[in-house]
Amino acid sequence: MGCMPACKFKPLNNKRKNQGVNNLYRDLREFLAKLEEEGQLVRYTDEILPEPDVRHICRASGDMPNGPAVLMNNIKGYKGKRLVVNVHGSWANHALSFGMDKDTSPKEQFHELCNRWDNYPGEVKFVDNAPCQEVVIKDDINLFDLLPLYRINPYDGGYYFGKGNVISQDPDEPDNLDKENVGIYRMQVQGKDIIGMQALAFHDISIQLAKVEAENKPLPVAIALGVDPVLSFIASTPIYYDQSEYKFAAALNGIPQELTKAVTSNINVPAGAEFVLEGEIIPRQRFPEGPFGEFPGSYSGIRKQVRIKVKAITHRKDPIFENLYIGRPWTEADFLLGLNTCVPLYRQLKETMPEVEAVNALYQHGLTAIIATGNRFGGYAKSVAMRVASTPHGISYCKNIILVDDDVDPFDLMQVMWALSTRVRADKDVIVIPHTPGMPLDPASEPPGMGNKLIIDATSPAPPDSVMREVRMVDRMPQALEVEKIIAELQKSAGK
Amino acid sequence: MKCARCLEDTAAKVADAPDGSGAWEIYLCSRCNYSWRTTEEEEVINPEKRDPYFTLDGVDMDDLMVLVPVPPLKK
Numbered sequence: 262m263g264c265m266p267a268c269k270f271k272p273l274n275n276k277r278k279n280q281g282v283n284n285l286y287r288d289l290r291e292f293l294a295k296l297e298e299e300g301q302l303v304r305y306t307d308e309i310l311p312e313p314d315v316r317h318i319c320r321a322s323g324d325m326p327n328g329p330a331v332l333m334n335n336i337k338g339y340k341g342k343r344l345v346v347n348v349h350g351s352w353a354n355h356a357l358s359f360g361m362d363k364d365t366s367p368k369e370q371f372h373e374l375c376n377r378w379d380n381y382p383g384e385v386k387f388v389d390n391a392p393c394q395e396v397v398i399k400d401d402i403n404l405f406d407l408l409p410l411y412r413i414n415p416y417d418g419g420y421y422f423g424k425g426n427v428i429s430q431d432p433d434e435p436d437n438l439d440k441e442n443v444g445i446y447r448m449q450v451q452g453k454d455i456i457g458m459q460a461l462a463f464h465d466i467s468i469q470l471a472k473v474e475a476e477n478k479p480l481p482v483a484i485a486l487g488v489d490p491v492l493s494f495i496a497s498t499p500i501y502y503d504q505s506e507y508k509f510a511a512a513l514n515g516i517p518q519e520l521t522k523a524v525t526s527n528i529n530v531p532a533g534a535e536f537v538l539e540g541e542i543i544p545r546q547r548f549p550e551g552p553f554g555e556f557p558g559s560y561s562g563i564r565k566q567v568r569i570k571v572k573a574i575t576h577r578k579d580p581i582f583e584n585l586y587i588g589r590p591w592t593e594a595d596f597l598l599g600l601n602t603c604v605p606l607y608r609q610l611k612e613t614m615p616e617v618e619a620v621n622a623l624y625q626h627g628l629t630a631i632i633a634t635g636n637r638f639g640g641y642a643k644s645v646a647m648r649v650a651s652t653p654h655g656i657s658y659c660k661n662i663i664l665v666d667d668d669v670d671p672f673d674l675m676q677v678m679w680a681l682s683t684r685v686r687a688d689k690d691v692i693v694i695p696h697t698p699g700m701p702l703d704p705a706s707e708p709p710g711m712g713n714k715l716i717i718d719a720t721s722p723a724p725p726d727s728v729m730r731e732v733r734m735v736d737r738m739p740q741a742l743e744v745e746k747i748i749a750e751l752q753k754s755a756g757k
Numbered sequence: 758m759k760c761a762r763c764l765e766d767t768a769a770k771v772a773d774a775p776d777g778s779g780a781w782e783i784y785l786c787s788r789c790n791y792s793w794r795t796t797e798e799e800e801v802i803n804p805e806k807r808d809p810y811f812t813l814d815g816v817d818m819d820d821l822m823v824l825v826p827v828p829p830l831k832k
């Protein structure tokens with residue numbers, strides 16, 4: 262790789278000592294500085310083509326164990342413009358975004374996030390002279406030359422934003438911050454100042470859009486590109502309609518979410534965003550959008566979707582365009598949509614089923630979910646499965662539901678396979694519920710939107726179920742944990 | 758200009774490389790909204806080499822499925 266360019270974002274001088282909830286990032290730049298300090302960001306400075314080189318860089322960085330974020334500044338035709346990808350693209354980066362050590366396991370990250378969920382709501386703070394408005398463009402807008410765009414997958418219908426945070430307000434209560442929505446929806450640049458967007462019927466923004474479309478009015482929106490990593494995480498989390506993403510990000514971050522007013526509307530935008538595209542959804546019209554390589558690893562179809570007319574663009578000086586790779590799993594999208602699917606499902610189950618210990622729904626936004634639960638009485642685990650299948654997210658997504666005992670770590674697939682291998686009685690423990698809702702983007706959903714629920718109960722039977730041949734388990738060995746540390750030390754000096 | 762995807766004469770240039778290098782141009786179809794850059798791979802921008810599954814030859818845009826329907830107007 263080529264020489265290092267002059268450092269354009271400076272690592273923070275005020276390094277805070279504590280790892281933890283109070284040590285997080287106000288914006289993308291602060292996080293990129295942290296990633297670089299931890300060896301989790303690299304600068305790619307050789308000249309590359311927008312296609313196919315950027316695609317290959319995205320694929321490679323996401324496929325590598327603990328792959329780094331990649332900052333590019335030498336894209337042919339876009340010289341000087343900066344693009345960053347794979348910011349969430351490894352468990353190490355994901356852990357760092359929450360102030361945890363980079364070797365924190367997904368299971369430990371899950372439990373830490375479950376605890377921090379109780380901090381909701383956090384605070385918001387309005388700031389003047391926000392960095393995201395250092396440069397304001399209202400005339401001659403041309404998205405094709407303002408942003409270093411590239412085709413994410415070869416047969417995408419155009420140049421997409423995979424990580425754009427769309428902000429919109431409830432038309433009946435524009436000043437109700439709790440109902441202001443921040444969501445990540447896929448967006449296709451369809452003109453110099455035109456963006457096509459996929460909003461599905463169950464997305465929060467569709468509730469707001471339906472209200473204004475009935476009156477033939479546009480819906481004001483703002484698209485924030487390049488925000489602090491926790492805001493992107495929460496913008497892709499299924500939380501309730503009247504829960505504020507800004508206050509949630511603040512709760513998980515431990516610092517207030519800094520906001521400022523958009524320059525052309527009442528919308529509140531993240532003050533530290535790299536770019537903010539302000540505009541409105543054109544009412545009562547739909548335009549061809551797609552295809553797009555989607556999270557199941559297949560291309561979506563071409564459908565008629567809504568369009569946003571961009572009226573102003575504001576950005577920081579020397580802005581960084583952030584995008585993500587999505588396609589054949591695993592990708593950055595799988596890391597981003599992993600634990601934020603697990604935690605809400607776990608919280609919703611736990612409300613009425615305290616026996617539930619953990620939920621691993623990392624697989625394709627929860628199409629497959631593994632739940633560790635105590636088996637209070639015979640068949641109870643199957644009731645847990647039906648409960649997850651009737652949560653707001655689980656209704657369409659959770660189709661393969663695996664139950665394991667509460668002493669099995671659902672994030673450790675070797676343990677899950679052990680449970681399947683030794684505890685499943687196929688005649689009693691495997692159930693298919695046909696013709697239920699399905700996720701339309703899942704290629705196995707036929708017709709799109711319909712599906713089945715598969716329940717595999719790999720928990721040990723409890724009375725009054727007939728208990729299998731009586732067996733005694735080989736006990737766990739907690740003493741071995743201490744010995745692991747000793748052996749790890751020995752290994753460090755071995756072979757030197 | 759002929760669209761690389763729907764093959765209608767509905768495409769036009771929307772951008773040159775912004776650094777003034779002349780490295781490429783971007784074209785956009787006003788009918789099917791396909792956009793492409795002149796430096797992309799042949800199997801993406803050359804209709805003769807594109808996978809026919811991803812072409813829109815002869816497809817009426819009005820026949821595409823609408824994902825979120827337009828609600829009735831309030832009187």
Ligand SMILES: [Zn+2]
Pocket residue numbers: 760761762763764765767786787788789790791
């Ligand atoms: Zn076309």
